[in-house]
Amino acid sequence: MFNFEALAVSTGLVALSEIGDKTQLLALLLAARFRKPAPIVLGILVATLxxxxxxxxxxxxxxxxxxxxxxxxxxxxxxxxxxxxTLKPDEIDDDDAPPSHSALGVFGITVVAFFLAEMGDKTQIATVMLAAKYASLVTVTTGTTLGMMLANVPAVFLGDKAVKFVPLAWVRRIAAVVFAVLGVLVLLGLGL
Structure with missing residues (x-):
């Protein structure tokens, strides 16, 4: 069943949360290392889905x-x-960096790196929570994936230039407020 609220909240929340997140940093790193945006974007899409x-x-x-x-x-x-x-900035350790080459190719490296980077990440946890809140599994998956793509595709194509113009501290604060508001709405019994 399609739920526009679930789609909008899932998309917006993940797009905001993803700015400055370790997976966005990973997208920047992959773009700088491989300079092949198409397989990187497709890899992000497949891993996120x-x-x-x-x-x-x-x-x-x-x-x-x-x-x-x-x-x-x-x-x-x-x-x-x-x-x-959300208020805590993410970092990529040297151990998290993808290999410079692999038999998997750029697409395969991106799929594996992104899938693993998302394990236990706040956007994955948010996806679990949103799916528990809304009775619309496909809509939440679509929304959170769209949010992930909205945040990461510009990072792949624009590189670190895009991040320099976005005040990450403010984005983290806005995302934190949105999560807190959702918590209050759930406590009040709205939408559950």
């Missing part, structure tokens, strides 16, 4: 198994926790 579909499925499962009164409290606490987490 796979990762966020699994996260949405988990969120839908949680929604089906947890009583509504407990789900409300757990979701609100999760939104507040991710709100605080």
């Amino acid at each position: 796979a990762n966020h579909a699994a996260a949405s499925a988990l969120g839908a499962f949680i929604q089906s198994q947890v009583p509504v009164q407990w789900l409300r409290w757990a979701l609100a606490a999760s939104f507040f926790a991710v709100s605080l987490w």
Whole structure:
């Protein structure tokens, strides 16, 4: 079932959260290292769809198994926790950097690197929470994937030039406020 609110919230929340996130830094690194935007963008899309579909499925499962009164409290606490987490800037360690060459090619390196980088990341956790909040697995997956692409595709094509013009501290603060507002709305029983 299509839910416009789920699509809009999922897209906007992930797009905001992704700015300055480690996966956006990974997109910049891949673009600088390989200078082949098409396979990088396609790799980001495939990895994000796979990762966020699994996260949405988990969120839908949680929604089906947890009583509504407990789900409300757990979701609100999760939104507040991710709100605080969003305020912490991400970094890429040398261990996280993708290899300079591989038999997988640029597309394969991107798929593997992005899929692994998203494991346990705040956007993956947000996807689980959004799928638990909205009863629309496909819409949440579509929205979170679209949000990821909106944040990362410009990073691939513009490189670090785009990041220099965006005040990352303010973007993190806005994303934190949006997560906190969602937590309050869930506590008030709106949308759940």
